Amino acid sequence: xxxxxxxxxxxxxxxxxxxxxxxxxxxxxxxxxxxxxxxxxxxxxxxxxxxxxxxxxxxxxxxxxxxxxxxxxxxxxxxxxxxxxxxxxxxxxxxxxxxxxxxxxxxxxxxxxxxxxxxxxxxxxxxxxxxxxxxxxxxxxxxxxxxxxxxxxxxxxxxxxxxxxxxxxxxxxxxxxxxxxxxxxxxxxxxxxxxxxxxxxxxxxxxxxxxxxxxxxxxxxxxxxxxxxxxxxxxxxxxxxxxxxxxxxxxxxxxxxxxxxxxxxxxxxxxxxxxxxxxxxxxxxxxxxxxxxxxxxxxxxxxxxxxxxxxxxxxxxxxxxxxxxxxxxxxxxxxxxxxxxxxxxxxxxxxxxxxxxxxxxxxxxxxxxxxxxxxxxxxxxxxxxxxxxxxxxxxxxxxxxxxxxxxxxxxxxxxxxxxxxxxxxxxxxxxxxxxxxxxxxxxxxxxxxxxxxxxxxxxxxxxxxxxxxxxxxxxxxxxxxxxxxxxxxxxxxxxxxxxxxxxxxxxxxxxxxxxxxxxxxxxxxxxxxxxxxxxxxxxxxxxxxxxxxxxxxxxxxxxxxxxxxxxxxxxxxxxxxxxxxxxxxxxxxxxxxxxxxxxxxxxxxxxxxxxxxxxxxxxxxxxxxxxxxxxxxxxxxxxxxxxxxxxxxxxxxxxxxxxxxxxxxxxxxxxxxxxxxxxxxxxxxxxxxxxxxxxxxxxxxxxxxxxxxxxxxxxxxxxxxxxxxxxxxxxxxxxxxxxxxxxxxxxxxxxxxxxxxxxxxxxxxxxxxxxxxxxxxxxxx
Amino acid sequence: xxxxxxxxxxxxxxxxxxxxxxxxxxxxxxxxxxxxxxxxxxxxxxxxxxxxxxxxxxxxxxxxxxxxxxxxxxxxxxxxxxxxxxxxxxxxxxxxxxxxxxxxxxxxxxxxxxxxxxxxxxxxxxxxxxxxxxxxxxxxxxxxxxxxxxxxxxxxxxxxxxxxxxxxxxxx
Numbered sequence: 001x002x003x004x005x006x007x008x009x010x011x012x013x014x015x016x017x018x019x020x021x022x023x024x025x026x027x028x029x030x031x032x033x034x035x036x037x038x039x040x041x042x043x044x045x046x047x048x049x050x051x052x053x054x055x056x057x058x059x060x061x062x063x064x065x066x067x068x069x070x071x072x073x074x075x076x077x078x079x080x081x082x083x084x085x086x087x088x089x090x091x092x093x094x095x096x097x098x099x100x101x102x103x104x105x106x107x108x109x110x111x112x113x114x115x116x117x118x119x120x121x122x123x124x125x126x127x128x129x130x131x132x133x134x135x136x137x138x139x140x141x142x143x144x145x146x147x148x149x150x151x152x153x154x155x156x157x158x159x160x161x162x163x164x165x166x167x168x169x170x171x172x173x174x175x176x177x178x179x180x181x182x183x184x185x186x187x188x189x190x191x192x193x194x195x196x197x198x199x200x201x202x203x204x205x206x207x208x209x210x211x212x213x214x215x216x217x218x219x220x221x222x223x224x225x226x227x228x229x230x231x232x233x234x235x236x237x238x239x240x241x242x243x244x245x246x247x248x249x250x251x252x253x254x255x256x257x258x259x260x261x262x263x264x265x266x267x268x269x270x271x272x273x274x275x276x277x278x279x280x281x282x283x284x285x286x287x288x289x290x291x292x293x294x295x296x297x298x299x300x301x302x303x304x305x306x307x308x309x310x311x312x313x314x315x316x317x318x319x320x321x322x323x324x325x326x327x328x329x330x331x332x333x334x335x336x337x338x339x340x341x342x343x344x345x346x347x348x349x350x351x352x353x354x355x356x357x358x359x360x361x362x363x364x365x366x367x368x369x370x371x372x373x374x375x376x377x378x379x380x381x382x383x384x385x386x387x388x389x390x391x392x393x394x395x396x397x398x399x400x401x402x403x404x405x406x407x408x409x410x411x412x413x414x415x416x417x418x419x420x421x422x423x424x425x426x427x428x429x430x431x432x433x434x435x436x437x438x439x440x441x442x443x444x445x446x447x448x449x450x451x452x453x454x455x456x457x458x459x460x461x462x463x464x465x466x467x468x469x470x471x472x473x474x475x476x477x478x479x480x481x482x483x484x485x486x487x488x489x490x491x492x493x494x495x496x497x498x499x500x501x502x503x504x505x506x507x508x509x510x511x512x513x514x515x516x517x518x519x520x521x522x523x524x525x526x527x528x529x530x531x532x533x534x535x536x537x538x539x540x541x542x543x544x545x546x547x548x549x550x551x552x553x554x555x556x557x558x559x560x561x562x563x564x565x566x567x568x569x570x571x572x573x574x575x576x577x578x579x580x581x582x583x584x585x586x587x588x589x590x591x592x593x594x595x596x597x598x599x600x601x602x603x604x605x606x607x608x609x610x611x612x613x614x615x616x617x618x619x620x621x622x623x624x625x626x627x628x629x630x631x632x633x634x635x636x637x638x639x640x641x642x643x644x645x646x647x648x649x650x651x652x653x654x655x656x657x658x659x660x661x662x663x664x665x666x667x668x669x670x671x672x673x674x675x676x677x678x679x680x681x682x683x684x685x686x687x688x689x690x691x692x693x694x695x696x697x698x699x700x701x702x703x704x705x706x707x708x709x710x711x712x713x714x715x716x717x718x719x720x721x722x723x724x725x726x727x728x729x730x731x732x733x734x735x736x737x738x739x740x741x742x743x744x745x746x747x748x749x750x751x752x753x754x755x756x757x758x759x760x761x762x763x764x765x766x767x768x769x770x771x772x773x774x775x776x777x778x779x780x781x
Numbered sequence: 782x783x784x785x786x787x788x789x790x791x792x793x794x795x796x797x798x799x800x801x802x803x804x805x806x807x808x809x810x811x812x813x814x815x816x817x818x819x820x821x822x823x824x825x826x827x828x829x830x831x832x833x834x835x836x837x838x839x840x841x842x843x844x845x846x847x848x849x850x851x852x853x854x855x856x857x858x859x860x861x862x863x864x865x866x867x868x869x870x871x872x873x874x875x876x877x878x879x880x881x882x883x884x885x886x887x888x889x890x891x892x893x894x895x896x897x898x899x900x901x902x903x904x905x906x907x908x909x910x911x912x913x914x915x916x917x918x919x920x921x922x923x924x925x926x927x928x929x930x931x932x933x934x935x936x937x938x939x940x941x942x943x944x945x946x947x948x949x950x951x952x953x
Contacts, residue, residue: 017894019905052876054902087845089813089826093930094876098811131811135873138929139906177927181892181909384950387913510890 010171017178018139020045021056023167028058028069035077038062042150042166044143044173046070048094048135059097059134061147066099068132078132086148095141097148099132142548143173149551176548180307192509193502199285200328206281213274214333218341220267222348224260225483231256233476274333282329286321293317293515301521302587303547316515320508327505335498338491345491349484352477355469356455360485363451364492367444371496374440379500381436385429392422445489452485522589528606534613535598536563536694536725538584543593545583553579555748556593561741563694566726568736570767571745577729580745581697584727585614597695615693615724617717619700621684623675628657629664631683635691643690651686652716653679678709685716696721698728702735710735733771742767804842804851806863806870814870816842818851825850827871834918836875840867877923877931878904883944886951895924897932906930914952922952 014022024032024043032040043060046068055071066083068076082101089096136144146169200207231253239249294317305313342364350357399406399415406415459481462473494501538561545554554576561567569577582588583595586607595602602610612635623631632647633639639647644664648654656679660666668675668683675683681701688696698717702710714735717728730736742759744752744766752759752767759767804818816825823844830839830852840853856864878899885896892907906926914922914934922934937945937953 017889017892017905017907019903048876048901052873052901054878054899054904089874091874092832092877094873096812096873098813100811133812137878139926141928177929178892178907181907181927380950387951390911390913507890 010168010175013175013178014171018174020047020139020174022171024058024060024170028060031069031075032060032062032067032077035067035075036062036065038065040067040166042147043170044136044147045140045170046134046136046144047140048137050133050135052094052135057134059132059144059147061150066132066151068134076132078129080151082129083151086152088145088148093137094135095138095144097132097134097136097144099134099151101129101131139174139177142176143170145551146173146549192506192513195513196324196328196505196509197332199288200281202288203281203284206277210274210277210281210333211336213270213277214337215340216270217267217274218337218344220263220270221341221487222344222484223263225480225487226348227256227260227263228483229474229476229478229480231476232479233474237475278329278333282325282327285328286325289321289324289512290317293321293512296516296518299520300515300518302582303521304518306547312511313515316511320511323504323508324512327501327508331501331505334494335501338494338498341487341491342495345484345487349481352481352484353470353473356459356473356481359455359458360451360481360488363447364488367447367492368496370444371493372499374436375497375500378433378436381429381433385426385433388422388426388429392419392426395419395422448485448488452482455481455485522586522607524607525604529600529604531605531609531613534610534694536613537561537598538695538725539596539599540580541594541596543583543590543595545579545588545591547579547588549591552591553748554583557745557748557750558593559743559750559753561725561727563725564723565740566721566728566738568733568739568742569727569729569745570731570733570736570742570770571751573731575745576748577745578699581616581699581727581729584695585611585616585697612691613694614697615688615691615695616697616699617681617684617688617701617720621680623668623680623683625668627662627665627667628660628683631668632664632686633690634687639690644686647686647690648683650689650716650719651682652712653682653686656682676709678713681709681713682716685713685720689720694724696724696726698726698730700729700731702730702732733767733774803858803860804853804863806842806859806866808866808869812870812873814842814866816850821850823850827853827867827874829871829875832875833923836871840871877933879933880935882941883947886947892927895926895932899932904932906932 008016011022014020024040029040032038040060040062043058046057046059047054049055049057049071057071058069060067060069061080064080065077066080067078070076078099078101083099084102085098085100087098087100089098134144235244235249235252235256238244239246244252297313297317346357346361346364348357349360395415395418399419406412458469459473459478461468462470463475463478465472540557540559543554543557544552546552557580569580571577579588583590584602586602586605589603597605597610624634629641629644632644632653636643641664645654648657648664657664657666668680685701698721701717702713718738721728726739728736728739736742737756739756741753741755743750744759746766752762752765754762759765760771762768804816806817807815809815809824813824814827816823825842825844828841828843829836830841838855840856841849842851842853843849853859853867856867859867878897878901880897880899882898883895884898885894887894887896888910891910893910893912894905894907896905897903906928908924908926912925914924917923917933920936924932924934926932934940934948934952937948940948
């Protein structure tokens, strides 16, 4: 986030959402400096004391010391050089960190502030020191563990190096869960509305015309009551009293009727113009937003997609932009119109008759407030009802897919009862909502109608010629007055709902702008090298990587693979195999070290062009909605039919495709679910064959199919692998026998490397153990 | 085996036999829980099998590699010192923030903000808008915040009227 950005930074988020300090307070900072004469370069809040009460203690690192600052106690400084081990006991909401130190010579334990003078900064002597203990809730977990990683000298990411870095690092870790759950929050709703309105600028002509039409509608609404009053007072009553001739009255009367007709026609024309212009304008803005959003999504790093749920991203492109269309097309105009209309009505009423006008205008703020309060009440009611509704759908999503289990265990009566309970509870809450709104709006109407009755009560003596609260009142003025009062309800309702309308729009705008403001983590160099052809020589040079910059996933991996070699990656799940190939495809950038392909750092290449030379066949092949043909030539849209068939033959897909009712033109359905797993896999292999990559990644490509299909896929992959550099991940080790070499990746490290025969001869080797286990399992079958 | 022994003596023998075979637990100076059982001494962490339904029964004692070394069926099977050590170790392992009162629940962009007074001090925390408190077997409710911290609400009738009003939309 850039300085001056309207979005809240990490420190402001901590202040807004938590009750903990956003930085290490100056007293604690000074205490650390007094204790060890060094500035803290990393710290974390330790928010539970020894009695498990919430507290504000700190744990800080300086270049040479670990300093514990328990709440209300003096700091305890220990030299990092004497550190022997760190361990964490994880609980539900309390984690306990133990930092142990080796015993050093001398009796001093370092539990007192380090003295100043000539020995400042020297390590205190330790002898049988008790470990430093820190208890903290899950909220501090990430910050504490980053500290531990730095303490163990095992940071895969950027270890904080200065006091400012320490502040930033602490704040970033504390707000990380919030950032993952929430869109970027703006300092003010006005910023976000202003930013949204900027999207209207390209369409300012339509906007001005739309607003002018809206203003015209307001004016047209105010004119007919005035003309009605004029007709009564200046035409009908004078003619009845004989003050003017009937010809003159008829002339004036028809003029008024004609005027009114013109006003109504004008009003409808303005309404049509406004609706048409603003609806189209809103649609254009929503289209622009959707396009910008989708184009930006295509550029974002894979890590962004790991953090955000797919459903949430789809909602942002679809529902959120639709909601913004609604706001821009109608909300903005309706809100401004309503405010203008309300002010206009009050002005007109008070100018027509100050006493009666005030009588009508005074209850307005109370009515607006009541509508607002009712809106809040309804929100609570809806929250409860939606929760009950969610319980109901939970029962459905539990039992419908699991209906065979329900039947098998004869639990349909219990499930029916469970559904019935949830259904009754939801119905009760929705009925409560109906009870509230059906009584609120008649109540509001009653208040408005009572105001009119009150107006009548005050007006009647004056209509009869009296002077009660003003001079005698003409019938025409009073009729105009009554007609104006009838126009109050619509703007009152809109203004009462204003907060909700603006809130909904700003929430959607936040969600959309969050995506637009997210910068891709994998960015090409300013002058990237074009990739015209690759040999496929790969070198990992001391590569470390961490997804969260806290826990390292790969540590100091180094190896070299010649072009055309096939490398089998084996090891326990979660060991880092998939991460390694993700780095090779440059879905992520390394945290440290470098990956060289044909002698060039991967980060120097144009990533788009580089990926054209990398093919992937994954465990769960992804097929797009479309024909088999479209899917095979997804990476090479210009491939000829003959090339597609050749690729399908290599992939052992041609025969089954020919059996499909429409051959290569068969639609495979959403995500390819009309095909079996093995068929989908062979189509994805054909896709890889057609794109002819120099580096090929096979990630558990045969794990989800039966033995016969596996054989066909294996044959296809063997053909595909010829002449390419291949990295193949497989749990079934027998599939990797043809690999040139095998790499065993365990706990983020490359622990074994060699051919099948070499590794099988290592007595205590992991590969040998895994291979023997699989052999035993196979023999057992 | 014990049918020839008078019942009181039989009970005593059973108790002694059980205690001899039962594990011994103690807390080290670093607050770690140590288990001595079947001739082995190992550092363990207690894991409640039924943290809400039966918090005092069936406690799995596991080492850092998640290997179970003993399953304590009931605290009663332990000697007093071991029982106390285990109870003390479980305090932090099973610690959740126990809410005493709710001072406010507000919605902000995509999150719900809860202002609570817990038994351990005041705490403001956030949940997702579609994350609801769920019913605990003891009749209370549990809420998990965005960070993963667990908060326990007592049964509603034990809370003050103001807290009940705040919770009305979310609980019950």
